[in-house]
Amino acid sequence: MTFAVMLGVVGLYTICAFNDKYAVSKAKFTGAELTFIMAAATAVFLLMFMPVMKPEVHITPKAAIPVLLITFSKYVEFAVLPKILDCMTPFELKGWVGLTLFMSYFTDVLFYGTPLSFLGILFIIVTIGGLMLVARADRTEIDYRKIWYRLVFYIAAKFGYGLIMRMTADILPNNMTLFFALILLALVSFLQIRPKEMLARPEGKKGVLIVAAAKLPNALGLLGENYTASRSLANYSFIQPLILISLFIAALMDKNRKLPLMSKIGGVVIACGVVGFQFLK
Numbered sequence: 001m002t003f004a005v006m007l008g009v010v011g012l013y014t015i016c017a018f019n020d021k022y023a024v025s026k027a028k029f030t031g032a033e034l035t036f037i038m039a040a041a042t043a044v045f046l047l048m049f050m051p052v053m054k055p056e057v058h059i060t061p062k063a064a065i066p067v068l069l070i071t072f073s074k075y076v077e078f079a080v081l082p083k084i085l086d087c088m089t090p091f092e093l094k095g096w097v098g099l100t101l102f103m104s105y106f107t108d109v110l111f112y113g114t115p116l117s118f119l120g121i122l123f124i125i126v127t128i129g130g131l132m133l134v135a136r137a138d139r140t141e142i143d144y145r146k147i148w149y150r151l152v153f154y155i156a157a158k159f160g161y162g163l164i165m166r167m168t169a170d171i172l173p174n175n176m177t178l179f180f181a182l183i184l185l186a187l188v189s190f191l192q193i194r195p196k197e198m199l200a201r202p203e204g205k206k207g208v209l210i211v212a213a214a215k216l217p218n219a220l221g222l223l224g225e226n227y228t229a230s231r232s233l234a235n236y237s238f239i240q241p242l243i244l245i246s247l248f249i250a251a252l253m254d255k256n257r258k259l260p261l262m263s264k265i266g267g268v269v270i271a272c273g274v275v276g277f278q279f280l281k
Contacts, residue, residue: 002231005224010242012221017090017247019214024085027207032192035078037208039189041215042222043182046175049219063177066168070181073164075188077157080150087142091251094244095134095266096151100159101127101241104233107163114234120277127241127273133266134244137259162229162236174226234277241274 023029029037084093101124108114144151165174172180199205229236248267251259259267 002228002235005227006235006239006242009221009224009228009239010246012217012224013239013243014246014250016214016218016221017094017243018250019211020081021085021090023207023211024082027203027211028201029082029198029207029211030193031079031082032189033198034082034211035075036186036189036193037211038078038215038218039074039182039186041212042219043179043186045216045219046179046182046222049223050179060171063172063180066164066172066177067180067184069164069168070161070177071184071188073157073161074181074185076153077161078185078189080154080157084147084150084154087147089247089251091244091247091263092135092137092142093154094240094247095131097155097158097240098127098131098237098244098270099155100162100237101234103159104162104237108233112166112233114232120234123273123277125273126276127270130266130269130271130273131241131244133262133269134248137262137266158240159237162225162233165226165229166233166236169230174230175223178222178226238274238277241270245271245274 020034023034023037105114105120105124109116165177168174168177199208201207225236225239228239245267248259248263248270252264252267
């Protein structure tokens with residue numbers, strides 16, 4: 001069941017990955033603008049799904065803890081994303097995010113009773129090896145001096161999101177934590193933007209509509225991601241390499257850009273590591 005949910009999330013997030021690139025490269029949204037559109041639109045779509053989720057919410061003072069932590073995590077993620085995608089493709093970014101695999105697996109082992117598997121470690125090492133090949137393939141075209149700290153923040157935010165959801169599920173249901181965090185995030189980011197200037201750009205109104213519409217698959221993906229994170233941090237982190245594989249296949253089919261040989265080899269290695277790890281379960 002969990003792996004089927006993961007595959008669904010991968011399909012939905014692959015759509016969102018290309019939309020993020022459009023929002024940054026063509027629509028030219030800033031971090032605050034992108035944060036507002038993403039947070040507001042996703043919150044609206046999550047609200048539509050509330051009758052299906054049937055949340056049982058018991059609001060207590062402690063509920064503010066996961067909401068504030070997730071708000072901060074998402075704020076960091078959205079704030080640094082435009083500068084990163086200015087320098088690299090979604091395919092390359094997912095390669096770096098795959099580093100959360102190692103962090104998440106041993107968090108599960110140390111704190112959540114997941115048995116230590118030497119084969120599991122081997123497959124994670126194989127996966128990370130493939131990720132490194134992908135990340136290094138176009139290093140001559142990417143000035144990492146400009147974005148290295150943003151990459152660190154982005155990776156930490158992606159890992160932190162899963163960890164927070166895993167640790168606080170008994171305080172507030174994950175989906176409700178996300179919903180309240182997105183509302184707070186939309187309010188905070190709205191204070192940092194100038195709507196008239198944003199809409200006046202060549203892709204302004206059209207860009208807002210396209211990016212907002214893409215939050216429907218994003219909302220569905222987040223629900224699936226929360227389901228996965230609440231059961232296994234390792235599986236949660238494997239979502240990113242699985243997305244990488246789908247982006248890898250899309251990149252191979254792209255006639256306008258040829259992948260370097262190292263990227264092709266890395267994509268195949270990642271696929272072997274991910275599939276091998278899942279067969280252990």
